[in-house]
Amino acid sequence: MLVVMKQSASEEEIGRVVETIQDMGYDARPMPGKQRTAVGLIGNDGRVDSARLQGLSGVLEVIEVSQPYKQVSREWREEDTLVTLHNGTVIGGSDVVVMAGPCAVENEEQIVGIARVLRGMGATILRGGAFKPRTSPYSFQGLGEEGLILLARAREATGMAVVTEAVDPDGLDLVAEYADIIQIGARNMQNYPLLRRAGQSGKPVLLKRGMSATIKELLLAAEYLLAEGNGQVILCERGVRSFDSHTRNLLDLTAIPVVKALSHLPIIADPSHGTGIRAKVTPMARAAVAAGADGLMIEVHPDPDRALSDGAQSLFPDQFEGLMEQIRVIAQALGREFVPTLPEPAQVP
């Protein structure tokens, strides 16, 4: 439920609304907007007496949010959410933001080397898994904390921000110490203890759509993060299971405009996992930006044939450079910015 205040409402009147909501046993979240302030009532169990709030002075209207996901919905917040990172990258605004890197961190030379190359080509966020949720227990599972340390080194060397996955609630705090964005992978989209911990981390979260999740389930998973007080959430379409085996997954580009209409959260696309095939990544990246994605996540490896995971869908660096040139044209045609300015790294060893 949302209590929308009059433009003329005073701080005292807003304070009274907050107190009344708390008196009723719910959490209140004041949200100052460009036009007016709204106060969100969190945890409505259907027993809220809206007339009591409607009667308070300074209140314009009380809105029942019709969607099951409340704080994630556009009804709750009309303006787009902007996720701002330490290096100045903003996701959800006019920039099309690119996160790129190998599927997994393998060693220092690989991750620092590729980070320098990618940064030079316009990526501002480095991806790389240190904890890998692999389909087979015998596949490479990632370097663990050592991988996080190497990501931090690559960040120092390039000024890029780092996105990396947390796979379980206990390990999340460690990931949060190193990552600028905590990734929740497709296999964990509905791991509620993990979502709650990520919500409490205070760090931006990249939430990937589960491989058989509906858009509504994705938005409800994001609601877990916002319900814990973390509004810095980026959604990611990474393909869903389909009956057709020509590609690894079916990249559902309709999810982009659908989510944009339903939610204020930014949404990016991952055509690497979305297709599973190197040759299909660039065409689908172009399509995703054309569809309105706020950014892309692209797997790039210095030597894909020797990659320890997802080599078949990883671009060679020169292919990534070509992709970036094409994306730039599409972004500009849509009136969006591309290759946001990144300050020079503090220290380049």
Ligand code: PEP
């Ligand atoms: C990944 O980003 O490397 C990954 C495992 O992605 P997903 O969770 O989408 O499969």
Ligand code: MN
């Ligand atoms: Mn991967």
